[in-house]
Amino acid sequence: MSQVSETDLQAWVDARLAPPRRHEIDAYLAEHPNQAERLRAYQAQKRAIKALFDPVLDEVLPENLRTLAEASAMPAVDRPKTALFSRWSLQRLAAGLLVALLGGVAGWLGHAQYQSGERLAQMAPLPRQAAVAHVVYSPDVRRPVEVTADQEEQLVKWLSKRLGTPISPPKLGAVGYELVGGRLLPGNSGPVAQFMYQDASGQRLTLYLTTENAGKVETGFRFAREGQVNVFYWVEGKFGYALSAGIDKNELAKVATAVYDQLDRAK
Amino acid sequence: MDSRAIRAEMPRLRRYARALLGDRAAADDLVQDTLERAWRRLAQWRAGSDLRAWLFSIMHNLRVDQLRQPSLSTQALDDGDEAPTRPTQSDQLELVDLEAALRQLPDEQRAVLLLVALEEMSYAEVAAALEIPLGTVMSRLSRGRERLRLIMEGRPLAANLRVVR
Numbered sequence: 001m002s003q004v005s006e007t008d009l010q011a012w013v014d015a016r017l018a019p020p021r022r023h024e025i026d027a028y029l030a031e032h033p034n035q036a037e038r039l040r041a042y043q044a045q046k047r048a049i050k051a052l053f054d055p056v057l058d059e060v061l062p063e064n065l066r067t068l069a070e071a072s073a074m075p076a077v078d079r080p081k082t083a084l085f086s087r088w089s090l091q092r093l094a095a096g097l098l099v100a101l102l103g104g105v106a107g108w109l110g111h112a113q114y115q116s117g118e119r120l121a122q123m124a125p126l127p128r129q130a131a132v133a134h135v136v137y138s139p140d141v142r143r144p145v146e147v148t149a150d151q152e153e154q155l156v157k158w159l160s161k162r163l164g165t166p167i168s169p170p171k172l173g174a175v176g177y178e179l180v181g182g183r184l185l186p187g188n189s190g191p192v193a194q195f196m197y198q199d200a201s202g203q204r205l206t207l208y209l210t211t212e213n214a215g216k217v218e219t220g221f222r223f224a225r226e227g228q229v230n231v232f233y234w235v236e237g238k239f240g241y242a243l244s245a246g247i248d249k250n251e252l253a254k255v256a257t258a259v260y261d262q263l264d265r266a267k
Numbered sequence: 268m269d270s271r272a273i274r275a276e277m278p279r280l281r282r283y284a285r286a287l288l289g290d291r292a293a294a295d296d297l298v299q300d301t302l303e304r305a306w307r308r309l310a311q312w313r314a315g316s317d318l319r320a321w322l323f324s325i326m327h328n329l330r331v332d333q334l335r336q337p338s339l340s341t342q343a344l345d346d347g348d349e350a351p352t353r354p355t356q357s358d359q360l361e362l363v364d365l366e367a368a369l370r371q372l373p374d375e376q377r378a379v380l381l382l383v384a385l386e387e388m389s390y391a392e393v394a395a396a397l398e399i400p401l402g403t404v405m406s407r408l409s410r411g412r413e414r415l416r417l418i419m420e421g422r423p424l425a426a427n428l429r430v431v432r
Binding site: 038068 | 277278281282295306380387416419
Protein backbone atom coordinates (compact mmCIF):
# COMPACT_ATOMS: atom_id res chain seq x y z
CA MET A 1 0.00 0.00 0.00
CA SER A 2 1.31 3.43 -0.86
CA GLN A 3 1.67 5.87 2.00
CA VAL A 4 -1.58 7.12 3.51
CA SER A 5 -1.88 10.92 3.45
CA GLU A 6 -4.18 13.21 5.38
CA THR A 7 -5.84 14.03 2.06
CA ASP A 8 -6.66 10.32 1.61
CA LEU A 9 -8.23 10.24 5.03
CA GLN A 10 -10.33 13.35 4.42
CA ALA A 11 -11.43 11.95 1.08
CA TRP A 12 -12.35 8.71 2.83
CA VAL A 13 -14.58 10.67 5.21
CA ASP A 14 -16.32 12.26 2.25
CA ALA A 15 -16.58 9.00 0.31
CA ARG A 16 -14.54 10.44 -2.53
CA LEU A 17 -12.14 7.55 -2.96
CA ALA A 18 -12.39 5.09 -5.80
CA PRO A 19 -12.78 1.45 -4.65
CA PRO A 20 -9.18 0.19 -4.77
CA ARG A 21 -7.87 3.09 -2.71
CA ARG A 22 -10.89 3.01 -0.44
CA HIS A 23 -10.27 -0.61 0.45
CA GLU A 24 -6.64 0.18 1.17
CA ILE A 25 -7.68 2.91 3.56
CA ASP A 26 -10.26 0.59 5.15
CA ALA A 27 -7.44 -1.85 5.83
CA TYR A 28 -5.22 0.91 7.19
CA LEU A 29 -7.96 2.09 9.56
CA ALA A 30 -8.54 -1.45 10.83
CA GLU A 31 -4.96 -1.33 12.05
CA HIS A 32 -5.12 2.22 13.36
CA PRO A 33 -8.13 2.48 15.66
CA ASN A 34 -7.26 6.01 16.81
CA GLN A 35 -7.36 7.28 13.27
CA ALA A 36 -10.56 5.35 12.63
CA GLU A 37 -12.16 6.94 15.65
CA ARG A 38 -11.10 10.40 14.51
CA LEU A 39 -12.53 9.88 11.02
CA ARG A 40 -15.79 8.51 12.38
CA ALA A 41 -16.09 11.65 14.49
CA TYR A 42 -15.69 13.70 11.29
CA GLN A 43 -18.44 11.70 9.60
CA ALA A 44 -20.68 12.29 12.60
CA GLN A 45 -19.92 16.03 12.35
CA LYS A 46 -20.96 16.03 8.76
CA ARG A 47 -24.26 14.33 9.48
CA ALA A 48 -24.93 16.64 12.41
CA ILE A 49 -24.22 19.77 10.34
CA LYS A 50 -26.69 18.62 7.72
CA ALA A 51 -29.29 17.77 10.33
CA LEU A 52 -28.85 21.18 11.90
CA PHE A 53 -29.16 23.28 8.77
CA ASP A 54 -31.17 21.22 6.30
CA PRO A 55 -34.47 22.52 7.71
CA VAL A 56 -33.54 25.93 6.25
CA LEU A 57 -34.15 24.41 2.81
CA ASP A 58 -37.84 23.97 3.64
CA GLU A 59 -38.39 27.43 5.08
CA VAL A 60 -40.66 29.78 3.21
CA LEU A 61 -38.49 32.41 1.54
CA PRO A 62 -38.67 35.82 3.22
CA GLU A 63 -40.63 38.34 1.23
CA ASN A 64 -37.68 40.46 0.19
CA LEU A 65 -35.89 37.45 -1.28
CA ARG A 66 -39.03 36.30 -3.01
CA THR A 67 -39.42 39.73 -4.55
CA LEU A 68 -35.89 39.59 -5.84
CA ALA A 69 -36.44 36.14 -7.24
CA GLU A 70 -39.59 37.28 -8.98
CA ALA A 71 -37.79 40.26 -10.44
CA SER A 72 -35.33 37.74 -11.78
CA ALA A 73 -38.09 35.66 -13.28
CA MET A 74 -38.89 38.41 -15.76
CA PRO A 75 -37.37 37.89 -19.16
CA ALA A 76 -34.24 39.96 -19.53
CA VAL A 77 -35.52 41.57 -22.72
CA ASP A 78 -38.56 43.08 -21.08
CA ARG A 79 -36.75 44.15 -18.01
CA PRO A 80 -34.89 47.45 -18.06
CA LYS A 81 -31.70 46.06 -16.70
CA THR A 82 -31.47 47.64 -13.30
CA ALA A 83 -34.84 49.32 -13.13
CA LEU A 84 -35.73 47.71 -9.86
CA PHE A 85 -32.56 48.79 -8.18
CA SER A 86 -32.48 52.28 -9.53
CA ARG A 87 -36.03 52.79 -8.37
CA TRP A 88 -34.99 51.83 -4.86
CA SER A 89 -31.95 54.04 -5.08
CA LEU A 90 -34.04 56.98 -6.24
CA GLN A 91 -36.43 56.50 -3.38
CA ARG A 92 -33.58 56.29 -0.95
CA LEU A 93 -32.08 59.41 -2.44
CA ALA A 94 -35.42 61.17 -2.12
CA ALA A 95 -35.65 60.08 1.50
CA GLY A 96 -32.20 61.44 2.12
CA LEU A 97 -33.01 64.76 0.51
CA LEU A 98 -36.25 65.13 2.37
CA VAL A 99 -34.59 64.43 5.68
CA ALA A 100 -31.81 66.86 4.86
CA LEU A 101 -34.38 69.45 3.84
CA LEU A 102 -36.35 68.92 7.00
CA GLY A 103 -33.16 69.27 9.00
CA GLY A 104 -32.50 72.54 7.25
CA VAL A 105 -35.97 73.90 7.84
CA ALA A 106 -35.95 72.83 11.46
CA GLY A 107 -32.54 74.37 11.90
CA TRP A 108 -33.63 77.61 10.33
CA LEU A 109 -36.82 77.75 12.34
CA GLY A 110 -34.83 76.97 15.42
CA HIS A 111 -32.60 79.87 14.62
CA ALA A 112 -35.50 82.25 14.06
CA GLN A 113 -37.02 81.27 17.34
CA TYR A 114 -33.79 81.07 19.18
CA GLN A 115 -34.26 84.22 21.21
CA SER A 116 -37.77 83.35 22.24
CA GLY A 117 -36.33 80.11 23.53
CA GLU A 118 -39.32 78.17 22.34
CA ARG A 119 -38.63 74.57 21.54
CA LEU A 120 -41.93 74.49 19.75
CA ALA A 121 -40.23 75.97 16.73
CA GLN A 122 -38.24 72.83 16.21
CA MET A 123 -41.30 70.70 16.11
CA ALA A 124 -42.23 69.49 12.70
CA PRO A 125 -45.93 69.58 11.91
CA LEU A 126 -47.69 66.22 11.91
CA PRO A 127 -48.04 65.71 8.14
CA ARG A 128 -44.39 66.59 7.57
CA GLN A 129 -43.21 64.16 10.24
CA ALA A 130 -45.43 61.44 8.84
CA ALA A 131 -44.31 62.05 5.26
CA VAL A 132 -40.63 61.89 6.18
CA ALA A 133 -41.19 58.67 8.11
CA HIS A 134 -43.06 57.31 5.11
CA VAL A 135 -40.35 58.21 2.63
CA VAL A 136 -37.63 56.82 4.84
CA TYR A 137 -39.16 53.46 5.63
CA SER A 138 -41.61 52.50 2.92
CA PRO A 139 -38.95 51.88 0.23
CA ASP A 140 -36.92 49.76 2.62
CA VAL A 141 -36.83 46.33 1.10
CA ARG A 142 -35.07 44.48 3.82
CA ARG A 143 -36.59 45.77 6.96
CA PRO A 144 -39.50 48.11 6.32
CA VAL A 145 -40.88 47.34 9.78
CA GLU A 146 -39.45 46.31 13.11
CA VAL A 147 -42.14 43.79 13.92
CA THR A 148 -43.97 42.03 11.12
CA ALA A 149 -47.70 41.46 10.86
CA ASP A 150 -47.40 37.75 11.60
CA GLN A 151 -46.57 38.82 15.13
CA GLU A 152 -49.40 41.32 15.31
CA GLU A 153 -50.26 40.53 18.89
CA GLN A 154 -46.73 41.30 20.06
CA LEU A 155 -46.65 44.37 17.87
CA VAL A 156 -49.83 45.74 19.44
CA LYS A 157 -48.63 44.96 22.95
CA TRP A 158 -45.25 46.50 22.40
CA LEU A 159 -46.40 49.70 20.73
CA SER A 160 -49.24 50.17 23.23
CA LYS A 161 -46.76 49.86 26.05
CA ARG A 162 -44.31 52.29 24.54
CA LEU A 163 -46.94 54.87 23.67
CA GLY A 164 -48.58 54.42 27.03
CA THR A 165 -52.05 53.87 25.61
CA PRO A 166 -53.76 50.99 23.85
CA ILE A 167 -53.39 51.27 20.08
CA SER A 168 -53.90 48.79 17.31
CA PRO A 169 -53.58 48.85 13.54
CA PRO A 170 -56.86 49.20 11.65
CA LYS A 171 -57.74 46.44 9.20
CA LEU A 172 -57.61 47.72 5.66
CA GLY A 173 -58.12 44.47 3.76
CA ALA A 174 -61.49 45.73 2.53
CA VAL A 175 -59.77 48.57 0.65
CA GLY A 176 -57.03 46.30 -0.60
CA TYR A 177 -54.21 46.90 1.88
CA GLU A 178 -52.73 44.31 4.19
CA LEU A 179 -50.67 45.05 7.26
CA VAL A 180 -46.91 44.57 6.78
CA GLY A 181 -46.03 45.43 10.36
CA GLY A 182 -45.02 48.38 12.46
CA ARG A 183 -42.22 50.23 14.12
CA LEU A 184 -41.53 52.69 16.86
CA LEU A 185 -40.13 56.11 15.96
CA PRO A 186 -39.02 59.19 17.84
CA GLY A 187 -41.54 62.03 17.59
CA ASN A 188 -41.12 65.60 18.74
CA SER A 189 -41.12 64.73 22.40
CA GLY A 190 -41.61 60.99 22.69
CA PRO A 191 -42.40 57.76 20.91
CA VAL A 192 -44.72 57.53 17.93
CA ALA A 193 -45.89 54.45 16.05
CA GLN A 194 -45.85 53.72 12.36
CA PHE A 195 -47.92 50.95 10.80
CA MET A 196 -47.14 49.92 7.26
CA TYR A 197 -49.54 48.43 4.75
CA GLN A 198 -49.10 47.09 1.27
CA ASP A 199 -51.46 46.27 -1.58
CA ALA A 200 -51.19 43.40 -4.03
CA SER A 201 -48.98 45.44 -6.36
CA GLY A 202 -46.54 46.24 -3.58
CA GLN A 203 -47.72 49.83 -3.17
CA ARG A 204 -47.12 50.81 0.43
CA LEU A 205 -48.85 53.22 2.70
CA THR A 206 -48.08 54.13 6.27
CA LEU A 207 -50.23 55.19 9.19
CA TYR A 208 -48.40 57.43 11.60
CA LEU A 209 -49.84 57.60 15.06
CA THR A 210 -48.79 60.01 17.78
CA THR A 211 -50.07 60.71 21.25
CA GLU A 212 -48.33 64.05 21.44
CA ASN A 213 -51.44 66.01 20.76
CA ALA A 214 -52.94 66.10 24.22
CA GLY A 215 -54.62 69.45 24.68
CA LYS A 216 -54.45 70.36 21.01
CA VAL A 217 -57.44 71.35 19.03
CA GLU A 218 -59.14 68.51 17.23
CA THR A 219 -59.26 68.78 13.50
CA GLY A 220 -61.27 67.17 10.76
CA PHE A 221 -59.64 65.52 7.79
CA ARG A 222 -56.86 67.60 6.33
CA PHE A 223 -54.79 67.01 3.27
CA ALA A 224 -51.16 67.90 2.72
CA ARG A 225 -48.72 67.22 -0.03
CA GLU A 226 -45.08 66.69 0.90
CA GLY A 227 -42.99 66.15 -2.21
CA GLN A 228 -44.31 63.01 -3.88
CA VAL A 229 -46.18 61.93 -0.80
CA ASN A 230 -49.83 62.65 -0.16
CA VAL A 231 -50.91 62.82 3.47
CA PHE A 232 -54.31 62.80 5.09
CA TYR A 233 -54.18 63.73 8.75
CA TRP A 234 -56.42 64.51 11.62
CA VAL A 235 -56.25 65.06 15.35
CA GLU A 236 -58.73 63.45 17.65
CA GLY A 237 -58.48 63.38 21.42
CA LYS A 238 -54.86 62.88 22.34
CA PHE A 239 -54.18 61.08 19.08
CA GLY A 240 -52.77 62.51 15.90
CA TYR A 241 -53.20 60.34 12.80
CA ALA A 242 -51.50 60.75 9.46
CA LEU A 243 -51.91 58.42 6.51
CA SER A 244 -49.18 58.76 3.88
CA ALA A 245 -48.65 57.21 0.48
CA GLY A 246 -47.38 58.04 -2.95
CA ILE A 247 -50.81 57.35 -4.40
CA ASP A 248 -53.56 59.46 -5.87
CA LYS A 249 -55.37 61.76 -3.46
CA ASN A 250 -58.79 60.20 -4.11
CA GLU A 251 -57.59 56.69 -3.51
CA LEU A 252 -55.81 57.77 -0.36
CA ALA A 253 -58.99 59.51 0.81
CA LYS A 254 -60.85 56.21 0.50
CA VAL A 255 -58.29 54.48 2.70
CA ALA A 256 -58.26 57.35 5.17
CA THR A 257 -62.03 57.09 5.46
CA ALA A 258 -61.74 53.37 6.17
CA VAL A 259 -59.19 54.09 8.89
CA TYR A 260 -61.32 56.83 10.37
CA ASP A 261 -64.46 54.69 10.40
CA GLN A 262 -62.73 51.86 12.20
CA LEU A 263 -61.23 54.10 14.84
CA ASP A 264 -64.60 55.72 15.26
CA ARG A 265 -66.31 52.37 15.69
CA ALA A 266 -63.68 51.20 18.12
CA LYS A 267 -64.69 53.88 20.58
CA MET B 268 -30.26 32.08 -18.98
CA ASP B 269 -33.04 30.20 -17.32
CA SER B 270 -33.88 32.72 -14.64
CA ARG B 271 -35.83 30.23 -12.57
CA ALA B 272 -32.46 28.64 -11.96
CA ILE B 273 -31.43 31.43 -9.62
CA ARG B 274 -34.59 31.02 -7.62
CA ALA B 275 -33.95 27.32 -7.37
CA GLU B 276 -30.58 28.00 -5.75
CA MET B 277 -31.95 30.32 -3.09
CA PRO B 278 -32.76 27.73 -0.42
CA ARG B 279 -29.22 26.37 -0.66
CA LEU B 280 -27.69 29.83 -0.52
CA ARG B 281 -29.76 30.56 2.56
CA ARG B 282 -28.80 27.30 4.23
CA TYR B 283 -25.10 27.94 3.69
CA ALA B 284 -25.32 31.58 4.76
CA ARG B 285 -27.21 30.60 7.91
CA ALA B 286 -24.60 28.01 8.80
CA LEU B 287 -21.76 30.41 8.02
CA LEU B 288 -23.12 33.41 9.94
CA GLY B 289 -25.33 31.78 12.54
CA ASP B 290 -27.68 34.75 12.57
CA ARG B 291 -30.84 34.47 10.51
CA ALA B 292 -31.25 38.11 9.58
CA ALA B 293 -27.58 38.58 8.76
CA ALA B 294 -27.67 35.44 6.64
CA ASP B 295 -30.68 36.61 4.64
CA ASP B 296 -29.04 40.00 4.17
CA LEU B 297 -26.03 38.24 2.71
CA VAL B 298 -28.26 36.22 0.37
CA GLN B 299 -30.00 39.39 -0.73
CA ASP B 300 -26.69 41.12 -1.41
CA THR B 301 -25.59 38.06 -3.35
CA LEU B 302 -28.68 38.13 -5.55
CA GLU B 303 -28.39 41.84 -6.16
CA ARG B 304 -24.77 41.51 -7.16
CA ALA B 305 -25.59 38.49 -9.31
CA TRP B 306 -28.16 40.56 -11.16
CA ARG B 307 -25.77 43.40 -11.75
CA ARG B 308 -23.14 41.00 -13.02
CA LEU B 309 -25.35 38.69 -14.98
CA ALA B 310 -23.44 39.60 -18.10
CA GLN B 311 -20.32 38.05 -16.57
CA TRP B 312 -21.95 34.71 -16.10
CA ARG B 313 -21.19 32.37 -18.96
CA ALA B 314 -24.17 30.37 -20.07
CA GLY B 315 -23.63 26.69 -19.49
CA SER B 316 -21.18 27.19 -16.64
CA ASP B 317 -22.10 26.17 -13.13
CA LEU B 318 -24.59 28.71 -11.79
CA ARG B 319 -24.40 27.43 -8.24
CA ALA B 320 -20.61 27.74 -8.12
CA TRP B 321 -20.89 31.26 -9.51
CA LEU B 322 -23.44 32.31 -6.89
CA PHE B 323 -21.44 30.78 -4.06
CA SER B 324 -18.31 32.57 -5.18
CA ILE B 325 -20.22 35.88 -5.28
CA MET B 326 -21.44 35.21 -1.79
CA HIS B 327 -17.95 34.35 -0.65
CA ASN B 328 -16.51 37.56 -2.06
CA LEU B 329 -19.21 39.62 -0.36
CA ARG B 330 -18.43 37.87 2.89
CA VAL B 331 -14.74 38.64 2.49
CA ASP B 332 -15.62 42.30 1.87
CA GLN B 333 -17.75 42.27 5.01
CA LEU B 334 -14.97 40.81 7.10
CA ARG B 335 -12.56 43.45 5.86
CA GLN B 336 -14.84 46.24 6.94
CA PRO B 337 -14.60 47.19 10.55
CA SER B 338 -18.18 46.80 11.64
CA LEU B 339 -20.35 47.47 14.59
CA SER B 340 -21.66 44.39 16.21
CA THR B 341 -25.41 44.56 15.77
CA GLN B 342 -28.22 42.61 17.29
CA ALA B 343 -30.92 41.44 14.93
CA LEU B 344 -34.37 42.69 15.79
CA ASP B 345 -36.44 39.92 14.40
CA ASP B 346 -34.79 36.75 15.50
CA GLY B 347 -37.83 35.38 17.20
CA ASP B 348 -37.47 31.91 15.80
CA GLU B 349 -34.08 30.47 16.36
CA ALA B 350 -32.04 28.03 14.36
CA PRO B 351 -33.90 24.98 13.18
CA THR B 352 -33.75 22.08 15.55
CA ARG B 353 -34.71 18.45 15.56
CA PRO B 354 -37.48 17.23 17.78
CA THR B 355 -35.99 15.55 20.83
CA GLN B 356 -34.52 17.34 23.78
CA SER B 357 -31.10 15.70 23.82
CA ASP B 358 -30.70 16.07 20.08
CA GLN B 359 -31.58 19.70 20.42
CA LEU B 360 -28.88 20.29 22.99
CA GLU B 361 -26.36 18.48 20.86
CA LEU B 362 -27.22 20.53 17.80
CA VAL B 363 -27.13 23.79 19.68
CA ASP B 364 -23.69 22.78 20.96
CA LEU B 365 -22.63 22.09 17.42
CA GLU B 366 -23.76 25.52 16.35
CA ALA B 367 -21.81 27.15 19.16
CA ALA B 368 -18.80 25.04 18.28
CA LEU B 369 -19.01 26.07 14.62
CA ARG B 370 -18.94 29.70 15.74
CA GLN B 371 -15.57 29.03 17.35
CA LEU B 372 -13.93 27.99 14.10
CA PRO B 373 -12.00 30.54 12.11
CA ASP B 374 -14.18 31.87 9.31
CA GLU B 375 -12.09 30.35 6.53
CA GLN B 376 -12.10 26.88 8.08
CA ARG B 377 -15.85 27.05 8.66
CA ALA B 378 -16.49 28.01 5.03
CA VAL B 379 -14.58 25.01 3.67
CA LEU B 380 -16.13 22.62 6.15
CA LEU B 381 -19.66 23.80 5.35
CA LEU B 382 -19.25 23.70 1.59
CA VAL B 383 -18.08 20.11 1.87
CA ALA B 384 -20.67 19.05 4.45
CA LEU B 385 -23.75 20.95 3.26
CA GLU B 386 -23.16 21.51 -0.42
CA GLU B 387 -21.26 18.28 -0.92
CA MET B 388 -18.94 20.15 -3.25
CA SER B 389 -15.85 18.38 -4.48
CA TYR B 390 -12.59 19.73 -3.13
CA ALA B 391 -11.87 21.30 -6.53
CA GLU B 392 -15.26 23.04 -6.52
CA VAL B 393 -14.58 24.41 -3.07
CA ALA B 394 -11.21 25.69 -4.27
CA ALA B 395 -12.92 27.43 -7.20
CA ALA B 396 -15.72 28.94 -5.11
CA LEU B 397 -13.33 30.30 -2.50
CA GLU B 398 -10.59 31.14 -4.98
CA ILE B 399 -7.90 29.31 -3.04
CA PRO B 400 -5.50 26.50 -4.01
CA LEU B 401 -6.61 22.90 -3.58
CA GLY B 402 -3.90 22.30 -0.97
CA THR B 403 -5.32 25.14 1.11
CA VAL B 404 -8.78 23.59 0.90
CA MET B 405 -7.40 20.32 2.24
CA SER B 406 -5.47 21.87 5.09
CA ARG B 407 -8.40 24.05 6.15
CA LEU B 408 -10.75 21.09 5.98
CA SER B 409 -8.45 18.94 8.04
CA ARG B 410 -7.76 21.60 10.65
CA GLY B 411 -11.38 22.71 10.81
CA ARG B 412 -12.66 19.18 11.37
CA GLU B 413 -10.11 18.45 14.03
CA ARG B 414 -10.74 21.70 15.81
CA LEU B 415 -14.50 21.11 15.73
CA ARG B 416 -13.99 17.59 17.12
CA LEU B 417 -11.89 18.87 20.02
CA ILE B 418 -14.42 21.59 20.82
CA MET B 419 -17.32 19.13 20.72
CA GLU B 420 -15.47 16.70 22.96
CA GLY B 421 -14.70 19.49 25.36
CA ARG B 422 -10.97 19.02 24.92
CA PRO B 423 -8.48 21.86 24.97
CA LEU B 424 -7.52 23.29 21.61
CA ALA B 425 -3.92 23.19 20.52
CA ALA B 426 -3.62 26.92 21.01
CA ASN B 427 -4.70 26.55 24.62
CA LEU B 428 -2.23 23.88 25.55
CA ARG B 429 0.29 26.19 27.09
CA VAL B 430 -1.41 26.21 30.44
CA VAL B 431 0.12 28.46 33.03
CA ARG B 432 0.67 26.54 36.22
